[in-house]
């Protein structure tokens with residue numbers, strides 16, 4: 257049996273060190289998930305695994321469950337005597353999460369331990385600076401380092417203009433221009449594919465992520481539909497979402513990455529310019545709306561900061577306001593906001609009475 261290059265799989269000294277407290281178990285990395293069934297790559301290959309009963313019992317939130325990219329402690333390294341049991345997750349160094357549909361509270365991790373996240377945006381229809389700001393805010397918050405990948409350069413005649421626009425919002429972030437129409441169109445990404453490093457891709461549907469990944473991993477792996485060509489019905493096996501490239505690290509491509517939204521965002525990095533300006537505002541808690549001696553408003557007047565960018569900053573801040581709160585607290589927060597708009601709690605009682613009177617009429 258071939259042994260896995262665990263270092264190339266992303267195993268670092270930190271993980272090894274942490275794993276030493278679980279003496280009876282082995283390290284593996286989650287490569288796929290489908291409901292409660294996992295695939296885990298161990299030193300001896302890829303195996304099927306499930307979490308232990310104790311693990312289920314300990315779990316407080318959905319995000320406590322293993323996700324693709326997690327390093328986990330399993331009880332075996334091959335399946336010769338059955339499905340492996342996952343006992344622990346090692347501390348994540350980065351994570352991308354999404355909110356489950358129809359839920360405010362349930363946050364699911366969709367990919368973990370990513371070093372570089374490629375934010376993909378096409379240079380034609382999809383190009384949108386505000387969307388880019390969103391993705392950058394999410395990416396910085398995840399713990400991974402963002403790299404902007406502009407796709408479909410063959411369909412854009414104003415690449416320099418676009419790059420100029422991006423330069424004003426993508427502070428300290430590398431920007432790569434790519435196309436699938438040239439042989440070396442993705443060459444610039446290759447240097448991020450390094451031994452032991454993990455990369456992943458986010459961006460709207462249709463921008464060319466699958467095309468790009470296929471090109472990087474050198475095969476048409478991604479566009480396989482759920483139906484088998486030999487007419488034997490649907491695949492029952494889970495699709496591998498973590499691919500190790502020989503000597504070039506790991507590519508993670510999970511469907512969940514397409515649905516990540518703002519759960520939390522690091523605006524100090526994605527809006528480092530505003531953050532820096534704010535230090536010079538008169539008030540520490542300046543909202544940059546109509547306070548006196550506001551350095552942010554001054555920058556707008558001077559033309560060094562765009563109104564659209566400040567509005568984008570506010571918008572993301574508003575969205576984040578409810579984050580980290582559970583549904584109950586959100587309701588409370590909304591209520592107190594309502595109170596203040598009608599003049600506090602006292603008025604609220606009056607307000608309710610009047611509403612009831614109206615109803616009775």
Ligand SMILES: Nc1nc2c(ncn2[C@@H]2O[C@H](COP(=O)(O)OP(=O)(O)O)[C@@H](O)[C@H]2O)c(=O)[nH]1
Nearest residue numbers: 407408409435436437461462463464465466467
């Ligand atoms: N002109 C052009 N089309 C591209 C390029 N990259 C991808 N496409 C096309 O864009 C469409 C969407 O690509 P896909 O990789 O499925 O996007 P995804 O949804 O982000 O995975 C496909 O028809 C691709 O052939 C490119 O660099 N130039």
Ligand SMILES: [Mg+2]
Nearest residue numbers: 462465466467
């Ligand atoms: Mg795709």
Ligand SMILES: [Zn+2]
Nearest residue numbers: 537542544550
């Ligand atoms: Zn200000």
